[in-house]
Amino acid sequence: MTKRAQILVTLFTDAATICLSWLLYYAIRVQSGLMYVIVEPDLLVPMLLVWLYWSAVFFVVGLYKPWYAASRFDELALIFKSITLGCLFLFFAVFFDDQGSSVAYSSRLLIAMYWGVLLLSVSFGRLALRSFQRRMLIAGIGAHKTIIVGNLARCLELFREVIKFPALGYRVVGFVPVDSRIIHGGSENVPILGYIPDLHSIIAAHDVKEVLIALDSSDHDRLLDIMTHCNSHAVGLKIIPDLYDIISGQARTNAISGFPLIEISPRVMSQWEEVFKRVLDVAASSLILLLGFPFWMFIAILVKLESPGPVLYKQERVGRDGERFSIIKFRSMREDAEKAGPQWADKKDPRITRLGKWLRKLHLDEMPQFINVLNGHMSLVGPRPERPVFVESLSKEIPLYTRRLKVRPGITGWAQVKHRYDETIEDVRKKVQYDLYYIENMSWRMDMKILFSTVSHMLLGKGR
8 A cells, every 4th residue: 555545544534533523422412412502503514624623633743644564552642642632722712712702611521522532433443444454464465565685694584583573564575685796595485686786776676665774783884885775765774773873863763563673764854844844935935035026126137237148047956856956046157157067166266246246145146046945846944955967976975965865955954054165075075964964853943943043144144
């Protein structure tokens, strides 16, 4: 089952249990005769609004993330917390409404009853769904295609452990040994599919969804190599626990059915933070573009008057998951600035115009990039997007450079506020460290910190 299908099935299950709980609540409150009702309220419209309300609450707390052999107890605990908080909000909303209209407090007691009915209904529905999914995985239905990468002996050892836990949902389709001299081997009819340099094509050819890594604790370089080859694919990376020391700060332990694995580079931002980040992107970009329109037009006229060429400068960049897009800036260099080919800007670059120098110093040349933010190619905060030629060369020279492509690039970022412009390969290495730190610690609080720092840099004219 695809991730989208999993989410749709979960949405349908929740819709059924939320509506059922509302019907039970309605029956007890209105039709049982146990409570006095002056006018019988409508059934369908409130039920639709209640479903929309709880769907939004569940989405915000992360209950609609793709479920895959996860803990049912943890999910039930999250359901308890979200329904309790959601009902507390309803309780206080009704309380203030009752205070304003001098209504008796009985309506607030009804919410406590509704909390119990809803909690039992949704919990039972989720438990039934997850138990069914688990049984399907144990039967081999819906399991993810998986490869095991590492030393062949450890690959075989890990394989034998994995098959003891079918609820994990791993269907091992082959091994990828680190030693290219091994041409035969395997276990239980599991073949050798290739070697580490072939990982990109192996993952694509076999539609691999999970990569399990079985290495010795001294194989630091090979681990980085494996991660680099897998970065361009949407695959899960997990490793046996004894290598935790070499990826400290970039891993999360994931013990399922008593089988411990470490998840490399897990998704850090919660769903509600991702939604908040995108809403902030769209709102801020729209506001800046609209309110500053006269000023942007004034800059455009100055750019046109100072030197021949277009007002806006477009350049191909590499975005999230390797997607190519055209970044937009106010032109700050001569029109023929790159007639000799792509190159980094120097500290006193003669190609930069007089106006361009000030535009860069105040970061005003980057204002048209808010158009890129609106169309979804960029975010306000994230790693700066690079040109394809530089991405290709830097990916070969800097380990984990392509991990920057796992998130949407930004107008500003942690590397921009903490380090100077790129002039040498060492500058790039240092900024990659800052970018990786940001990716591992993404949160709306960190984004706010970066945005405030960026505004400070602009006001102080620290750009170049």
